[in-house]
Amino acid sequence: MVALSVVSGFLDKRFPRETRTGALLQGALFGAVAVLGMLRPLFMGPGLIFDGRTVMLSLCALFFGPWATLVACVMTLAYRVPLGGAGLVMGVSTILSSSAIGLAAYYRCKPSIQPPSTALLFGMGLIVHAVMVSLMFTLPAGVDFVTFKRLGLPILLLYPLATILAGTILSDHLSTTQAAAVLGKSEERYRLLFDASLDAILLTAPDGRILAANPAACSIFGRSEEEIKTVGRMGIMDNTDPRWAKALEERTRTGKFAGELTFLRHDGSKFSGEISTAIFQDQDNQIRTGMIIRDITDRKRKEQALLEKEVQYRNLANTGLALIWTSGTDKLCTYFNEPWLKFT
Numbered sequence: 001m002v003a004l005s006v007v008s009g010f011l012d013k014r015f016p017r018e019t020r021t022g023a024l025l026q027g028a029l030f031g032a033v034a035v036l037g038m039l040r041p042l043f044m045g046p047g048l049i050f051d052g053r054t055v056m057l058s059l060c061a062l063f064f065g066p067w068a069t070l071v072a073c074v075m076t077l078a079y080r081v082p083l084g085g086a087g088l089v090m091g092v093s094t095i096l097s098s099s100a101i102g103l104a105a106y107y108r109c110k111p112s113i114q115p116p117s118t119a120l121l122f123g124m125g126l127i128v129h130a131v132m133v134s135l136m137f138t139l140p141a142g143v144d145f146v147t148f149k150r151l152g153l154p155i156l157l158l159y160p161l162a163t164i165l166a167g168t169i170l171s172d173h174l175s176t177t178q179a180a181a182v183l184g185k186s187e188e189r190y191r192l193l194f195d196a197s198l199d200a201i202l203l204t205a206p207d208g209r210i211l212a213a214n215p216a217a218c219s220i221f222g223r224s225e226e227e228i229k230t231v232g233r234m235g236i237m238d239n240t241d242p243r244w245a246k247a248l249e250e251r252t253r254t255g256k257f258a259g260e261l262t263f264l265r266h267d268g269s270k271f272s273g274e275i276s277t278a279i280f281q282d283q284d285n286q287i288r289t290g291m292i293i294r295d296i297t298d299r300k301r302k303e304q305a306l307l308e309k310e311v312q313y314r315n316l317a318n319t320g321l322a323l324i325w326t327s328g329t330d331k332l333c334t335y336f337n338e339p340w341l342k343f344t
Helices: 002-014 020-039 053-083 088-109 118-138 143-196 215-221 225-231 243-254 297-319 338-343
Strands: 042-045 048-050 200-204 210-213 256-264 270-281 287-295 325-327 333-336
Touching: 002 020, 002 143, 020 053, 053 088, 053 118, 053 143, 088 118, 118 143, 200 215, 210 215, 210 225, 215 225, 215 256, 215 287, 243 256, 243 270, 270 297, 297 338
Parallel strands: none
Antiparallel strands: 042 048, 200 210, 200 287, 256 270, 270 287, 325 333
8 A cells, every 4th residue: 555655646746647648557557456456355166256456446546537447447347358258248347337437426526626634535445345245245145145245344344444544545645735735836926026126125034144136136136146145234235324234223122124224236336225024933933024115216216306396496486586475275375485474
C-alpha cells in the first residue's frame, strides 16, 4: 500500500490526475497492482479465486475517476476472463460492480473538492464487499453456499478495513496535494501583486537587511534587486533626514509606521517618498518587515508650483486697488485682500 501510494503520488506530481494522461497512468498503475494480486490469490478451486482486486478497483474509481477506472477494468478483465472456470461470472461481476460503486462515490462525494473521510471509505468498502458476497450465489450449486459460509464473514470484516487502510494513504496524499496547490495559487497571486505594483515593495528584516525587491523598487532606486539587497536599508535611506530615526523607533514600538521620508537613488540624488511599513512573522516564525514606498517627487513639485502661484496671486491681489474677496457655495466669505480690509 505504501509503495502504491508513493508511485501514485509520483505520477500525480508529474501527470496531474485532472489530465487525461494522468488518469490513464493511474488506471494502469491500479490495474497492474490488481493483476499482481490476482497472480497470488486465495485458490478455492479451478477458476475460483479471491484476491484484493475489488479494493484496488473501487479506490481507483473513487480517487481518479472514469478514465482511470476504464483502464484498470480492462486490465483486470483481460486477465480474469481467460481463466474461465466456475467463478467466471462472479469474477467479472465483482470487477464491474466494485468499479461502478467507486465511480458512484466519485461523482457523489467529489474527492477533488473534499478528500474522502474514514467513514466514507468504510461505507464504500462495506457496500462493495456486501455486493461481492451476494455475488457468491452466482457460483454453481453446492459451491455457492460453501464459499459463502467459508469466506462471507471474513470478507465483510477484513476487506472494508483494507479499503480504509489503502484509502487513507491516498486521501492523505490528496489532502497534501490540494494544500500545496492552494498555497501555490496564493503565492502566485501575491507574486503577481508584488511584481505588478507601481509602488516599491521591499521585504526586509528589522536589522536593515533587504530580502526582496519588486521591479518598481528597482526602477525607483535605479538599482537591480541584487544591488538593493546588497546595499540594504542604509543604501537607500538619507541619513541626513532626522525623521528616519523617529520612524524606526515608532515602528519598533508600535509595529508599524506611515509617513514621508527622504530616500537615495543609485546616483546619490534624493527624493521624497511616502512609506508604510509594518513588522510581521513569516511562516518560519522569523521576524520580517514589509515596506511600501511611493515616489512623490512629482507631487511635491506640483504642490510647490501651486504654492508659488498662490503666493503670486496673493501679492498681486494685495498690491492692487481693487477690492477682492472669495466665498464658498454657502455664501460665506473665505478671503479678503488687504485693500478690502483697509477699506472696512
